[in-house]
Amino acid sequence: MSQASRAAYCQRLLAVDRALALLNEDEYGWCVTCGKDIEPLRLEIQPESVLCVSCQQ
Numbered sequence: 740m741s742q743a744s745r746a747a748y749c750q751r752l753l754a755v756d757r758a759l760a761l762l763n764e765d766e767y768g769w770c771v772t773c774g775k776d777i778e779p780l781r782l783e784i785q786p787e788s789v790l791c792v793s794c795q796q
């Protein structure tokens with residue numbers, strides 16, 4: 740695994756970890772910044788998302 744893909748992999752793991760923590764607190768699926776629902780399609784594509792599309796930008 741190259742250094743770059745290892746870094747990307749670690750970042751993804753951290754993001755998944757954060758999403759799982761939210762899931763445990765029953766706050767999964769809400770944007771952590773604005774508090775609105777995260778689009779279900781977005782969660783399907785990227786289950787570790789903790790921000791809605793507008794906050795991500």
Ligand SMILES: [Zn+2]
Pocket residue numbers: 770771772773774775790791792793794795
């Ligand atoms: Zn948001």
